[in-house]
Amino acid sequence: MAEIRIENLNKKFGDFVALKDSSFTVEDGEFLALLGPSGCGKTTTLRMIAGLELPTAGRILLDGEDVTFNRARDRDIAFVFQLFALYPHMNVRRNIGFPLLAQGVSRSEIKRQVEATARLLQIDHILEKPVSGLAGGDRQRVALGRAIVRRPKCFLMDEPLGTLDAEFRNVMVRELRELHTRIHATTVYVTHDQLEAMAMADKIAVMNHGVIEQFGTPQEIYDRPASMYVADFIGSPPMNFLAVTSALTKGSRSVAIGAAEVAVPEVVEDLDGGAVALGVRPEHIRFNDSATLRGSVYGVEYLGTTQIVVVETADGFCKARVSAGLRVTRGETVGLDLDTPKLTLFRRQGGKAIRTAPAPEVHHG
Amino acid sequence: MSAAAHSVVEPGLTSKRVAGAIVILYAVITMVPLFWIFATSFKTPPDSIAYPPKILFEPSIEGYCNLFTTRTRQTAEYIASLPPATSFCDETTRKRNMVIAGQSNFLPRFVNSLIIAFGSTFCAVFLGTLAAYGFSRFKVPLADDLLFFILSTRMMPPIAVAIPIYLMYRELGLSDTALGMILLYTAVNVSLAVWLLKGFIDEIPREYEEAAMIDGYTRMGAFFKVVLPQATTGIAATAIFCLIFAWNEYAFAALLTSGTAQTAPPFIPTIIGEGGQDWPAVAAGTTIFLVPILVFTILLRKQLLRGITFGAVRK
Numbered sequence: 001m002a003e004i005r006i007e008n009l010n011k012k013f014g015d016f017v018a019l020k021d022s023s024f025t026v027e028d029g030e031f032l033a034l035l036g037p038s039g040c041g042k043t044t045t046l047r048m049i050a051g052l053e054l055p056t057a058g059r060i061l062l063d064g065e066d067v068t069f070n071r072a073r074d075r076d077i078a079f080v081f082q083l084f085a086l087y088p089h090m091n092v093r094r095n096i097g098f099p100l101l102a103q104g105v106s107r108s109e110i111k112r113q114v115e116a117t118a119r120l121l122q123i124d125h126i127l128e129k130p131v132s133g134l135a136g137g138d139r140q141r142v143a144l145g146r147a148i149v150r151r152p153k154c155f156l157m158d159e160p161l162g163t164l165d166a167e168f169r170n171v172m173v174r175e176l177r178e179l180h181t182r183i184h185a186t187t188v189y190v191t192h193d194q195l196e197a198m199a200m201a202d203k204i205a206v207m208n209h210g211v212i213e214q215f216g217t218p219q220e221i222y223d224r225p226a227s228m229y230v231a232d233f234i235g236s237p238p239m240n241f242l243a244v245t246s247a248l249t250k251g252s253r254s255v256a257i258g259a260a261e262v263a264v265p266e267v268v269e270d271l272d273g274g275a276v277a278l279g280v281r282p283e284h285i286r287f288n289d290s291a292t293l294r295g296s297v298y299g300v301e302y303l304g305t306t307q308i309v310v311v312e313t314a315d316g317f318c319k320a321r322v323s324a325g326l327r328v329t330r331g332e333t334v335g336l337d338l339d340t341p342k343l344t345l346f347r348r349q350g351g352k353a354i355r356t357a358p359a360p361e362v363h364h365g
Numbered sequence: 366m367s368a369a370a371h372s373v374v375e376p377g378l379t380s381k382r383v384a385g386a387i388v389i390l391y392a393v394i395t396m397v398p399l400f401w402i403f404a405t406s407f408k409t410p411p412d413s414i415a416y417p418p419k420i421l422f423e424p425s426i427e428g429y430c431n432l433f434t435t436r437t438r439q440t441a442e443y444i445a446s447l448p449p450a451t452s453f454c455d456e457t458t459r460k461r462n463m464v465i466a467g468q469s470n471f472l473p474r475f476v477n478s479l480i481i482a483f484g485s486t487f488c489a490v491f492l493g494t495l496a497a498y499g500f501s502r503f504k505v506p507l508a509d510d511l512l513f514f515i516l517s518t519r520m521m522p523p524i525a526v527a528i529p530i531y532l533m534y535r536e537l538g539l540s541d542t543a544l545g546m547i548l549l550y551t552a553v554n555v556s557l558a559v560w561l562l563k564g565f566i567d568e569i570p571r572e573y574e575e576a577a578m579i580d581g582y583t584r585m586g587a588f589f590k591v592v593l594p595q596a597t598t599g600i601a602a603t604a605i606f607c608l609i610f611a612w613n614e615y616a617f618a619a620l621l622t623s624g625t626a627q628t629a630p631p632f633i634p635t636i637i638g639e640g641g642q643d644w645p646a647v648a649a650g651t652t653i654f655l656v657p658i659l660v661f662t663i664l665l666r667k668q669l670l671r672g673i674t675f676g677a678v679r680k
Contacts, residue, residue: 052575072578079579085572089594102581146580 009058033197036207078147228351260293265356275348285320291335405648428645430454485550493558565599601668
């Protein structure tokens, strides 16, 4: 097992910049999700760690050793492809044993290790089957088996659940996380699905246009998004942005949204006076008739335990997640109470979050 | 599941029967010349030129006797003075007032054909596979121009270069050698092989090699262990095309080979000249000439038909 360190990594394909000055560290035994839309550079990053692409600039270190220009086979890493890439001319047993064969492991030892791996993944009953007839989940497990059989330094996975249907995906998300907990291997997992990333990862790197927008735990990314892009990408429905109409300075504790006054966490950095947006997640809005921020109900999406109420304010639409028990009728005027410690302020220009005083920690009991 | 997967409209019984009838009719029409050659090879010379043509006849292997032997005409007295005939061929020859003088050149010419056709096919497919893999997987400078250049070697009729090649071969001492013919047919076939195989290799996802390289193999190892097994279908198909060309080629063989390296195609017509128009012997030569291609195609039909890559990588 190993630590993966990326330093100022760059990758260009002709004029196209796939990755720009990116740095991060995946600690030993950590599960990192690279999250972003297609074309954001997440797969390119993964392929450079694997040695399938060479970076234009920057360094890649595995356990402190510079492997930037090492061949893939000399890096001792495993890669699970989006389409699994199971060798179609081999059965399950030979697929899983293939990496061991390259290392010159003896026949009996291969047999022993393949069977142990198959038991771990509960696929020991299909070892003699050809891979072409397997169901999606079993293919996934065979691909994982081929990755873990030689105990590599780390695992790289490129949207391995992308081709599974929704029901099965949930099962595999749980299995992958359990597997990670059991063998504790450093893992980099590429996905465009925020739910997968949130459910499995210890750390998430949100990427956009070849840049890492934010690197942090799922909680940090959700609660304190570093940019409007991250705030918009994570969460469903995404964060609402309201235009701040008052001038903001260091030490401000409230902002004006049109005629309304909203309390915000204390601003702790100097500001240059550009336009500011107030970010609020739908679940941090409560209806309160005495609130000064007001709007009329435009529509309701009923979700069972909660409902999403679309409120038309003077500043445009704003979505609130409220209890399903609350009776809301279209056209009705409501007051919106925002949960102050959970609010985030952003510069419109560039979309970066404005630093505010940290919210007080909430403990159980 | 399987029913749903093949949800193309099933053709009705009537249309199936009509399609079947058309296929059978077409097969019968194309088989007539083959059948005629095959039948003629078992006729006696008088039967082979009988008019109206004989559909039913007493089979004889006289044609095959004449194909493999050379014969000389002798007087009846001389033939009567010989010891009794030891084989069917002896006996038939004597009935026509001839005796067997020795072996004909058919067998060595046939062996030449085998060596040259299989040798050039192997070289063309081997070189073609490596080149196609290179064009398919690596950034080759001017790849498009190179591919066009390779294809352009097929654009003019081969006979247009016959005289230059004839002169070159004479200077280089390659005239009438098996090596010369193998080189020539390889050069002609390799362009076809590169283009065909590039198509097949393009279809094999790169992930397989990438997976193998991450699993600890060199690119060469990945090529042999992962790419080649999946390209067998394409390689088999390409090999058959190359073999058929090299096996049937007549013009260059007639021009460049005359003695030791002569192949079967220019040899077979020369049978006609030996002792009158011996159609059964020509037909026998042609029949035997068809066998290797038939055997090769039947042996490789599994590879030709198998869609091995389907299913393991979802697209």
